[in-house]
Amino acid sequence: MAKALVLYHSQEFGNTAIMAEAVAEGLRDAGCEVDLFNTNEGRFNMVDFPGYDCVAFGSPDYYGYIAGGLKTFMDDHYIYDVRKGLKGIIEKSYVLFYSHGGGGKVKDVMQRIFRRIGTLIGEPVGSNGRPDQQVLNRCKALGSELAESILL
């Protein structure tokens, strides 16, 4: 069974965590086994990353930028890829989602920083504050779209 990682940061209200659960649901519905990891609860061990077939990244907008935990992930990703030569770390399909408090500039930052992961699938899904049902439906559909992109 294909393995998907939903890696996100959620700290303030749990808004990004709710979106992450919906993306995970869409991935599972389309046939993936899913692990969720909140970078607010620890540092993701990059050695585990090659074990995933695809990945969903979610961040709150912090000062128009991604949360520190996700930045650390991308710093580690570069070092393990370029300096340490960890195999199977790049060229993964991925999707993006984000929550914000009325700004949302983080969307452009995410599209730039996560580019080195591989191929972006679909359109990033954003939520202004707590995600409503429409946003959650889009998150779920995004998860399924990601799964289908690797299972086809």
Ligand SMILES: Cc1cc2nc3c(=O)[nH]c(=O)nc-3n(C[C@H](O)[C@H](O)[C@H](O)COP(=O)(O)O)c2cc1C
């Ligand atoms: C330190 C900090 C900085 C923030 N900066 C922004 C910002 O620049 N623009 C914006 O729209 N929201 C900003 N927010 C609001 C959060 O992006 C928003 O509340 C988000 O939904 C929180 O996600 P969470 O509940 O998953 O932690 C900021 C929140 C915090 C705690």
